[in-house]
Amino acid sequence: xxxxxxxxxxxxxxxxxxxxxxxKLILGPQYRNVLHDECVIAVMYGDNVPLLEKILAISLxxxxxxxxxxxxxxxxxxxINGNLVxxx
Numbered sequence: 412x413x414x415x416x417x418x419x420x421x422x423x424x425x426x427x428x429x430x431x432x433x434x435k436l437i438l439g440p441q442y443r444n445v446l447h448d449e450c451v452i453a454v455m456y457g458d459n460v461p462l463l464e465k466i467l468a469i470s471l472x473x474x475x476x477x478x479x480x481x482x483x484x485x486x487x488x489x490x491i492n493g494n495l496v497x498x499x
Contacts (some may be wrong), residue, residue, distance in 0.1 A: 416446070416490070420483055423492075428435075431489070433497060433498070433499065434480065434481045434498065434499055435496060435497070435498040436466075436478065436481055436496070436497040436498070437494050437495070437496050438494060438495040438497070439494060439495075440493040440494060442495050443490065443494075443495050445465075446462065446495060447452055448461075449462035449465050450488050450495070453486070453488060454488055455467060459486060462482075462497075463474045463478070463479075463482045466497075467479075477490075481497065481498075482499075483499075484490055484499045485499065486498065486499050487499070
């Protein structure tokens with residue numbers, strides 16, 4: 412299995428692109444109960460829309476672009492140390 416390589420970027424620039432695309436949203440323990448149903452729907456049925464809508468409703472306007480970009484690809488949802496962690 413191979414990977415696509417863009418010859419215009421040096422190795423360090425390629426790694427920067429990979430790191431930029433990997434995003435993580437960490438929500439405190441108080442959001443665990445608030446977003447529980449939407450997380451179950453996202454995991455069981457693969458429908459991220461209810462979770463995205465609820466997170467956008469509680470987000471600041473400056474965070475909206477970041478959150479929409481996070482949800483453009485497949486997301487992983489985990490509970491780590493009581494925090495809700497959503498990553499792509």
